[in-house]
Amino acid sequence: MTKVTKLHSTPRAEDTRRKIYDSALQLFREKGFEQTTMRDIAQKAGVALGAAYYYFSSKEAIVLAFYDEMQHGSHEAVLQEMQKHKKMKDRVRCVLEKRLELLEPNRKFCDALFRHAPDSQDPLSPFSEETRPIREQAIEHLRLAVEGGDMKIPSDLQERLPYLLWLYQMALILFWLYDRSPHQERTRQLTEKSLGLIVTLIRLSTLPLMKPVRRTVLELVETIAIP
Amino acid sequence: MTKVTKLHSTPRAEDTRRKIYDSALQLFREKGFEQTTMRDIAQKAGVALGAAYYYFSSKEAIVLAFYDEMQHGSHEAVLQEMQKHKKMKDRVRCVLEKRLELLEPNRKFCDALFRHAPDSQDPLSPFSEETRPIREQAIEHLRLAVEGGDMKIPSDLQERLPYLLWLYQMALILFWLYDRSPHQERTRQLTEKSLGLIVTLIRLSTLPLMKPVRRTVLELVETIAIP
DNA sequence: AATTTATTTTGAACATGTTCAATATGTTGG
DNA sequence: CCAACATATTGAACATGTTCAAAATAAATT
Numbered sequence: 209m210t211k212v213t214k215l216h217s218t219p220r221a222e223d224t225r226r227k228i229y230d231s232a233l234q235l236f237r238e239k240g241f242e243q244t245t246m247r248d249i250a251q252k253a254g255v256a257l258g259a260a261y262y263y264f265s266s267k268e269a270i271v272l273a274f275y276d277e278m279q280h281g282s283h284e285a286v287l288q289e290m291q292k293h294k295k296m297k298d299r300v301r302c303v304l305e306k307r308l309e310l311l312e313p314n315r316k317f318c319d320a321l322f323r324h325a326p327d328s329q330d331p332l333s334p335f336s337e338e339t340r341p342i343r344e345q346a347i348e349h350l351r352l353a354v355e356g357g358d359m360k361i362p363s364d365l366q367e368r369l370p371y372l373l374w375l376y377q378m379a380l381i382l383f384w385l386y387d388r389s390p391h392q393e394r395t396r397q398l399t400e401k402s403l404g405l406i407v408t409l410i411r412l413s414t415l416p417l418m419k420p421v422r423r424t425v426l427e428l429v430e431t432i433a434i435p
Numbered sequence: 436m437t438k439v440t441k442l443h444s445t446p447r448a449e450d451t452r453r454k455i456y457d458s459a460l461q462l463f464r465e466k467g468f469e470q471t472t473m474r475d476i477a478q479k480a481g482v483a484l485g486a487a488y489y490y491f492s493s494k495e496a497i498v499l500a501f502y503d504e505m506q507h508g509s510h511e512a513v514l515q516e517m518q519k520h521k522k523m524k525d526r527v528r529c530v531l532e533k534r535l536e537l538l539e540p541n542r543k544f545c546d547a548l549f550r551h552a553p554d555s556q557d558p559l560s561p562f563s564e565e566t567r568p569i570r571e572q573a574i575e576h577l578r579l580a581v582e583g584g585d586m587k588i589p590s591d592l593q594e595r596l597p598y599l600l601w602l603y604q605m606a607l608i609l610f611w612l613y614d615r616s617p618h619q620e621r622t623r624q625l626t627e628k629s630l631g632l633i634v635t636l637i638r639l640s641t642l643p644l645m646k647p648v649r650r651t652v653l654e655l656v657e658t659i660a661i662p
Numbered sequence: 663a664a665t666t667t668a669t670t671t672t673g674a675a676c677a678t679g680t681t682c683a684a685t686a687t688g689t690t691g692g
Numbered sequence: 693c694c695a696a697c698a699t700a701t702t703g704a705a706c707a708t709g710t711t712c713a714a715a716a717t718a719a720a721t722t
Binding site: 218 | 677679680681682687688689
């Protein structure tokens with residue numbers, strides 16, 4: 209009879225994992241992802257090199273764990289903050305701002321997350337099967353932002369809009385990552401302007417004139433949707 | 436008196452460089468970028484490992500050399516093909532199709548080009564200072580496609596449209612890179628649909644109603660433009 | 663031709679992500 | 693408490709991108 213055993217779930221294991229995870233993030237924040245070696249991490253955590261790989265399948269998996277924790281840890285806070293607003297624009301802005309706010313202290317190593325983005329086969333890609341749960345919760349936030357808002361969304365657009373906004377959020381994060389302007393001022397500019405544009409475009413999309421455009425956009429979204 | 440010496444420019448050097456370059460591309464095509472080691476490349480080229488680094492500053496630099504060669508090598512062909520068309524849509528399609536056609540046999544390793552895209556400090560990023568010449572020629576192609584076309588472009592948009600189309604092209608290539616559909620059918624779909632959409636949007640942008648939208652878009656483009 | 667300088671080539675050495683067999687430590691059923 | 697199993701830890705070994713000082717070769721100068 210095989211016993212189902214959860215690995216890494218004993219108190220001691222949990223503790224070791226935490227030590228490794230915390231050491232890693234601290235070093236990543238100080239020196240960046242590339243400049244931090246797995247040996248650095250193990251040493252700081254006071255364990256052998258191999259231990260790091262017992263708990264994390266790779267160096268980048270540590271960053272993914274961070275992203276996962278951030279995504280799930282922010283769930284309540286985002287919902288709460290969002291409730292304060294009625295307008296869809298403000299609600300979406302909430303989601304976007306909260307994300308950047310959480311990423312802020314970790315700006316130095318988050319680029320590692322996008323390193324493998326172009327390969328959807330890579331488990332660490334934001335588009336991969338493995339990162340689906342993270343992605344879906346992020347999309348869920350945006351769905352709530354849209355549905356709880358005051359805006360009338362054409363029904364055929366309603367379904368896919370959250371996914372589109374997620375793509376938009378990813379693009380913003382990417383831009384933010386290498387925004388070299390002081391305090392990432394340009395990202396804030398870009399966010400405001402693009403957010404306004406999106407709202408305007410959705411408004412315009414209700415015009416009869418725009419029917420064919422909306423149809424094309426929707427077909428397009430189906431083409432790029434992740435099954 | 437210092438003598439200006441061009442490195443790697445003697446016939447022998449040129450020959451060695453070529454051997455390394457050709458071996459590398461062949462291996463990349465067969466096994467992909469990751470699966471090919473610098474030792475493989477050196478061995479196939481019949482030189483020592485160090486020689487590869489004498490001619491290419493890194494493994495990825497070989498891919499960049501390929502991209503550069505492709506970009507410059509295709510210049511005439513693109514211009515010629517483009518002349519056959521009057522409509523802007525067809526002319527832009529020419530540019531897009533030619534690019535994908537040239538990338539096609541090298542699909543297996545081109546993803547390496549985007550690996551470092553998120554870091555504009557990285558010399559190999561498509562947005563870096565180092566890759567500026569390649570980028571600018573690509574943008575130039577799109578400028579010619581637009582200007583030689585039959586379409587009336589609002590003057591304030593004219594200036595930045597080629598850059599926008601270049602961003603669009605980059606996104607398409609990215610999509611194409613991990614399009615797993617047979618013969619990358621979805622990329623072709625996406626290209627047609629999005630191209631149609633772009634043309635429609637430009638048309639619509641001439642409407643007086645769209646004046647404020649166009650202004651926002653242009654401000655937005657200024658924000659994301661590479662200086 | 664001999665000497666000096668410039669270029670090209672070499673391969674050993676290094677750094678670092680990763681694997682894995684061995685060992686230690688803890689847990690459990692008898 | 694003991695054996696047997698499960699879990700956790702170790703560190704040496706490996707693969708591979710990269711560096712670099714030394715050696716080989718070619719070119720230029722005297």
